[in-house]
Amino acid sequence: MTIKINSDLNIFNEHESEVRSYCRSFPTIFSKAQGEFLWDKEGNEFIDFFAGAGALNYGHNHPKMKEKLLEYVQKDGVTHGLDMATEAKEDFIKQLQSIVLEPRNMAYKVMFPGPTGTNAVEGALKLARKITGRTTVMSFTNAFHGMTLGALSITGNEFKRHGAGIPLHNAVVMPYDKFLKDGSDSTKYLEQFLSDDGSGVSKPAAIILETVQGEGGINVASFDWLKRVEEICRKFDIFLIVDDIQAGVGRTGTFFSFEPAGIKPDIICLSKSIGGYGLPFAITLMKPEHDIWEPGEHNGTFRGNNLAFVTASEALHFWEDDTLSKEVERKGDIVQARLEKLVEHHPELNGEVRGRGLMKGLACHVEGMGSDICCSAFEKGLILETAGIDDEVVKVMPPLNIKEESLEKGLDILEESVKTILKK
Incomplete structure (x- = not known):
């Protein structure tokens, strides 16, 4: 069934910058959201397999988080406090330590950037460079780490890099796991560059990586590869930074995506779903011995989003036991099986299934097909986005707590959308 979209988008077309993107993929005006559902002004219902690009692991307007948030606002809780000590921040730090870090024997200090x-x-x-005195940072092919200049310099996507408008320096790119077409181990390539004085590559301050590359195409690093990268970092006295912004906070099953690999990063970056409710929030975790900042050396007006502290503290209760982790694993298996069936039954897709947990991707190695499938799905009431350099991967990233009935219905729509595109 095709949804009728009648939204008038003229106000956005006339007055909002051309830089807007998601509203072009989902051309309607949304007015309400709850759980795994979105509704537009016409009352059309959409199942959300997008989850705020990974910022809504617990769905839209989670009732308990909403209750805590409204209660906090109603009692005139501090909304803006720079990095001052507030009750909301105190609660979050306590919860982060007792629920997440201490049970995992992880000693980290938390910074609110x-x-x-x-x-x-x-x-x-900045911290890795400050500690080591080195300037270069090593990242990997197809990486995505952000749109500010430092993060953009270690991002692989040429289109996004071009937007900087200036040369992006102090970065070296190495091949990610399975990137080399001959199947060779890219960690051997990496180690050779660092070992050979004739390589032209100086020892970097840090190596930064995503365990699952989200925007890069749902590329999954093996646990062995992650362990080898950590070994190389220790051998050459290089900081290991894990960007767990999209893959973390349970998206792959465990709270941190790197847990199954048994590695211990020097620095961990979290954002998106760490806030629980979709409010802007980010943290940088560092081993205590690395906390050599001078007061105010890295600051900003919106370092502490107190409203996000409130919802983040409530969200952490999901991780007091392994119930949600098991749910993510079980639902991830459902998605995996359905996508594999699609690939098997439709060889015209030239398809491949990627991912871990509820961070899955259907790679379609036919030009334009990934985008076409997502467009067709939207018209049928399912919100999906693409990933990969050529938008060739259909991302399946529903809320972690999605009802199984909704998950299956969304996968049915995805299957119908594939069939619709293949008939054209």
């Missing part, structure tokens, strides 16, 4: 993921990355890069 600015409210977005790219701010968390900028803080991490």
Whole structure:
């Protein structure tokens, strides 16, 4: 069934910058959201397999978080406090330590940079350079770390890099796991560059990576590869930074996406769903011995979003046991099986299934097909986005707590959309 979209978007077309993007993919005016559903002004219902680009792991307007937020506002809780000590911040730090870090034997101090993921990355890069005295940072092919200049310099996407308008320096790119077409181990390539004085590559301050590259195409690094990168970092005295902004906070099953690999990053970047409710919020975690900042050396007006502290503290209760982790694993298996069936039954897709947990991707190696499938799905009431350099990957990222009935219905729509495009 095709939804009738009658929204008048003239106000946006006339007055909003051409830089807008998602409203072009989803051309309607949304007015309400709850759980895994969105509704537009005409009352059309959409199942959300987008989840705020990973910022809504618990869905829209989670009732308990909403209750805590309204209660806090009603009692005139501090909304803006720079980095002053507030009750809301105190509660969050306590919860983060007791629920997440201490049970995992992780000793990290928390820094509140600015409210977005790219701010968390900028803080991490600055700290690694400050400690080591080195300027270069090593990243990987197809990486995405943010849109500010430092984060953009270690991002692989040429289109996004071009938007900087200036040369992006102090970065070296190495091949990600399975990037080399001959199947060779890219960590051997990496280690050779660092070992050979004739490579032209100086020892970097840090190596930064995503365990699952979201925007880059749902590329998954093996646990062995992650362990080898960590070993190389220790061998050459290089900081290991894990950008867990999209893959973390349970998206792959465990709270941190790198947990199954058994690695211990020097610095961890979190944003998106760490706030729980979709409010702007980011944190940079660092091992205590690395906290050599001078007071105010890295600051900003919106370092502490107190409203997000409130919802983030409530969201952390999901991680007091492994119930949600098991749910993500089970639902991830459902998505995996359905996508594999699509690939098997429709060889015209030239398809491939990628991902971990509820961070899945259907890679369609036919030009334009990924985008066409997402457009068709929107017309049928399902919100999906693409990933990959050529938008070739259909991302399946529903809220972690999505009802199974909704998950199956959304996957049915995805299947119908594939069939619709293949018939054209």
